[in-house]
Amino acid sequence: MGTAxxxxxxxxxxxxxxxxxxxxxxxxxxxxxxxxxxxxxxxxRTRLSTEMAAKNLGMDVQVLNMSSDAxxxxxxxxxxxxxxxxxxxxEAAGVIxxxxxxxxxxxxPGLKDRDADDxxxxxxxxxxxxxxxxxxxxxxxxxxxxxxxxxxxxxEHSKKKRPKIALTWAPHVKALPxxxxxxxxxxxxxxxxELHIVHPPGLELDPSFTDGAIITHNQEEALEDADFIYVKNxxxxxxxxxxxxxxxxxxxxxxxxxxxxxxxxxxxxxxxRNVELSDELLDSPRSLVLDQAENRxxxxxxVLRRMIIxxxxxxxxxxxx
Amino acid sequence: MGTAxxxxxxxxxxxxxxxxxxxxxxxxxxxxxxxxxxxxxxxxRTRLSTEMAAKNLGMDVQVLNMSSDAxxxxxxxxxxxxxxxxxxxxEAAGVIxxxxxxxxxxxxPGLKDRDADDxxxxxxxxxxxxxxxxxxxxxxxxxxxxxxxxxxxxxEHSKKKRPKIALTWAPHVKALPxxxxxxxxxxxxxxxxELHIVHPPGLELDPSFTDGAIITHNQEEALEDADFIYVKNxxxxxxxxxxxxxxxxxxxxxxxxxxxxxxxxxxxxxxxRNVELSDELLDSPRSLVLDQAENRxxxxxxVLRRMIIxxxxxxxxxxxx
Amino acid sequence: MGTAxxxxxxxxxxxxxxxxxxxxxxxxxxxxxxxxxxxxxxxxRTRLSTEMAAKNLGMDVQVLNMSSDAxxxxxxxxxxxxxxxxxxxxEAAGVIxxxxxxxxxxxxPGLKDRDADDxxxxxxxxxxxxxxxxxxxxxxxxxxxxxxxxxxxxxEHSKKKRPKIALTWAPHVKALPxxxxxxxxxxxxxxxxELHIVHPPGLELDPSFTDGAIITHNQEEALEDADFIYVKNxxxxxxxxxxxxxxxxxxxxxxxxxxxxxxxxxxxxxxxRNVELSDELLDSPRSLVLDQAENRxxxxxxVLRRMIIxxxxxxxxxxxx
Numbered sequence: 011m012g013t014a015x016x017x018x019x020x021x022x023x024x025x026x027x028x029x030x031x032x033x034x035x036x037x038x039x040x041x042x043x044x045x046x047x048x049x050x051x052x053x054x055r056t057r058l059s060t061e062m063a064a065k066n067l068g069m070d071v072q073v074l075n076m077s078s079d080a081x082x083x084x085x086x087x088x089x090x091x092x093x094x095x096x097x098x099x100x101e102a103a104g105v106i107x108x109x110x111x112x113x114x115x116x117x118x119p120g121l122k123d124r125d126a127d128d129x130x131x132x133x134x135x136x137x138x139x140x141x142x143x144x145x146x147x148x149x150x151x152x153x154x155x156x157x158x159x160x161x162x163x164x165x166e167h168s169k170k171k172r173p174k175i176a177l178t179w180a181p182h183v184k185a186l187p188x189x190x191x192x193x194x195x196x197x198x199x200x201x202x203x204e205l206h207i208v209h210p211p212g213l214e215l216d217p218s219f220t221d222g223a224i225i226t227h228n229q230e231e232a233l234e235d236a237d238f239i240y241v242k243n244x245x246x247x248x249x250x251x252x253x254x255x256x257x258x259x260x261x262x263x264x265x266x267x268x269x270x271x272x273x274x275x276x277x278x279x280x281x282x283r284n285v286e287l288s289d290e291l292l293d294s295p296r297s298l299v300l301d302q303a304e305n306r307x308x309x310x311x312x313v314l315r316r317m318i319i320x321x322x323x324x325x326x327x328x329x330x331x
Numbered sequence: 332m333g334t335a336x337x338x339x340x341x342x343x344x345x346x347x348x349x350x351x352x353x354x355x356x357x358x359x360x361x362x363x364x365x366x367x368x369x370x371x372x373x374x375x376r377t378r379l380s381t382e383m384a385a386k387n388l389g390m391d392v393q394v395l396n397m398s399s400d401a402x403x404x405x406x407x408x409x410x411x412x413x414x415x416x417x418x419x420x421x422e423a424a425g426v427i428x429x430x431x432x433x434x435x436x437x438x439x440p441g442l443k444d445r446d447a448d449d450x451x452x453x454x455x456x457x458x459x460x461x462x463x464x465x466x467x468x469x470x471x472x473x474x475x476x477x478x479x480x481x482x483x484x485x486x487e488h489s490k491k492k493r494p495k496i497a498l499t500w501a502p503h504v505k506a507l508p509x510x511x512x513x514x515x516x517x518x519x520x521x522x523x524x525e526l527h528i529v530h531p532p533g534l535e536l537d538p539s540f541t542d543g544a545i546i547t548h549n550q551e552e553a554l555e556d557a558d559f560i561y562v563k564n565x566x567x568x569x570x571x572x573x574x575x576x577x578x579x580x581x582x583x584x585x586x587x588x589x590x591x592x593x594x595x596x597x598x599x600x601x602x603x604r605n606v607e608l609s610d611e612l613l614d615s616p617r618s619l620v621l622d623q624a625e626n627r628x629x630x631x632x633x634v635l636r637r638m639i640i641x642x643x644x645x646x647x648x649x650x651x652x
Numbered sequence: 653m654g655t656a657x658x659x660x661x662x663x664x665x666x667x668x669x670x671x672x673x674x675x676x677x678x679x680x681x682x683x684x685x686x687x688x689x690x691x692x693x694x695x696x697r698t699r700l701s702t703e704m705a706a707k708n709l710g711m712d713v714q715v716l717n718m719s720s721d722a723x724x725x726x727x728x729x730x731x732x733x734x735x736x737x738x739x740x741x742x743e744a745a746g747v748i749x750x751x752x753x754x755x756x757x758x759x760x761p762g763l764k765d766r767d768a769d770d771x772x773x774x775x776x777x778x779x780x781x782x783x784x785x786x787x788x789x790x791x792x793x794x795x796x797x798x799x800x801x802x803x804x805x806x807x808e809h810s811k812k813k814r815p816k817i818a819l820t821w822a823p824h825v826k827a828l829p830x831x832x833x834x835x836x837x838x839x840x841x842x843x844x845x846e847l848h849i850v851h852p853p854g855l856e857l858d859p860s861f862t863d864g865a866i867i868t869h870n871q872e873e874a875l876e877d878a879d880f881i882y883v884k885n886x887x888x889x890x891x892x893x894x895x896x897x898x899x900x901x902x903x904x905x906x907x908x909x910x911x912x913x914x915x916x917x918x919x920x921x922x923x924x925r926n927v928e929l930s931d932e933l934l935d936s937p938r939s940l941v942l943d944q945a946e947n948r949x950x951x952x953x954x955v956l957r958r959m960i961i962x963x964x965x966x967x968x969x970x971x972x973x
Contacts, residue, residue: 054722080375097601280739304750401696418922
């Protein structure tokens, strides 16, 4: 799911806040339903929070680490499977779809073929062949459970109705996906927040996610009077998937926040300390990173609750919650 | 368990079909019982379906991936353990036996020592040292939960009381065990189906599993008027564990089914597309492969239910189900 | 937890024995509480028994294999994280602390920096950054759940109020931690048992754990008339973490027990057969190793029950159990 599926971000946010305030209100809504969590990539927060959220809703949960529990999958249509891929997505996802009512999938982009990633070939193949409702645990282009958790965190800490939010690029040692900044931009704009995006030239994001944001290369200007500063690395879109060379001075430090005395610092984690963000900031009261992570529980709870209600409605059942 | 343990295949099949029709009929029968699932090899269907079946029956389930969660085991009697094996099967299985009421084990054959594999040394060592009822999640010589699922699938799709079934060897890039074809033959014959087995010369199966089947090297003849065609690779018994060289033309395609217009196609999965079976067949209405996988849930449910009832009887309890 | 946290070893032992005799007495005490089990190292007994104990108490349990499910952690304060460690303990543990009520951690010593290990830097960092009650699943210096299980086993098999216990060093192919012998000595002494420790010169343990024990290099003398003989390898403290060279003749065999006709043999497992302990001993009625492993269930149950009661008391709830 992306905001494409969420026409009412504000309503979903309210539901998440209500569930956090009263977790018992949806305690058994998922009883009898099976959730399969399929990881094609490693995970800490997503793994723990999504399983916990689902169990809190009464669901049965099973986790599959595809490559270590099972084997490598083939995604190519028409492939002659005489190499190292042991099972085609058609069968692997087809079978998983037979077992579960809802399927969560983590599928990072390959960062080699931009079209394949932008088209979400892996996620969509799972969606097609499982033929079941899919929950994104971060896909090639989006990380919606993170963005909703970010929105919850901002709602809890904002003193303004329309805070100024700055998304600032940060250096990193690896080439990272654009899923988090894309999703973040999409959700902040859908929530009608004032969003500034700042990065070195050459790191432009996909405009389809950022339309409505103020985009600049001037970090000082973007951070000025910001209420929330979201720090995140991403790799280049052109040439696609290449790590940006240089930019070490984009490390965010307290020193850069002289004109943003109220700014809270956000990051989706894992964060590279003293590369993306300085220790002094992460260890200061400015930091909301653990609150964001904790709110992953409530974004997952809110989204799973909606998916459960939709399933019940399809089955003609009415639900109390 | 193999058919050796199942004197009444038809009765077990009926139980499985009844459980599929009315899953609630055995919903809590396993409450308070502990199932340990030990994987010495990777697994997708078996892992997901067996855990789900057990939970549906009310059991507690824990999964142990022996090599990644723990360490390598020594199986040799009298070994001086000064190399890389950290724990002897006597202790590892002994401990597991203390924790669980029923233990599921996946233990593929080594394909190096035919006697060791044929004698099921690993599975039997677990059986001996756990001293608990054991559930095969595919062992060196058999895959009974798969074969029962195959039987369920045939029962659901057969228009005849005694369908013609052809088990046809297929090429593969790796040397695979004979467990699936052995088990399949054993169960189909126990169910009194008409079984034809066809393969290139040199790929003879163990006659103790195939006695009663019509065995040939002529694929065209074996497939003619078949109701069900089971496609499967296996490696040679002599020399043991060697992959068959050649045989690429044994790939099953629609073209080969001109004399079998009604034939449904089966495979235990994972399948190598366009090596064992063509895309056109797997993607056609002939294919039952996902139904077979789904029925793994019900073969596991039926077998676990029987094991639970046996445990209760030993404990002098009567059970409603 | 070590004995530092347990002023009343005898009382805890009684609780464990009572729980074993009447498992239902605490069946739902942990309902609604979340236990996270974090493994930085492999595990068989600890993994299975702790999860099972927690579920028996009604807790929700989630397991995280840090390196295979997630990624490598940085522990250095002030590190510039531009290498292979993806997340700092401050965030990783901080997040885990937000999700769970109690956190179990297995963190073996590195065996390179004695001060770091002796100070329990990893365990204490988790304790600090999770800010939640921590359960040791074996840390750098202690393995309390094992030692309590050992105490239960001795209580069940001892004919004397104050049995003679000999802890005898055994050879091994790897350099192993001192956590088990340290913990064992600490708990046996806290229980006022007569403890003899015997090892080749150069393998002295940390006196802070062994004060009160009779320490010798004469294996024959130490074993004489022993009621329980605990066999265990450990590496050197000086030079730190070095495997002892030689000592093959410290392998314990039946032949060495002529003066200890009543002695029962104990080992925490996994054991190297015919390196640490002979087959004849492990396969004889002298061996208690499987009983020890089974009692891990009851040491975990007793300790988790106490932690749950403490949590309830903090929250002002009274508990029936």
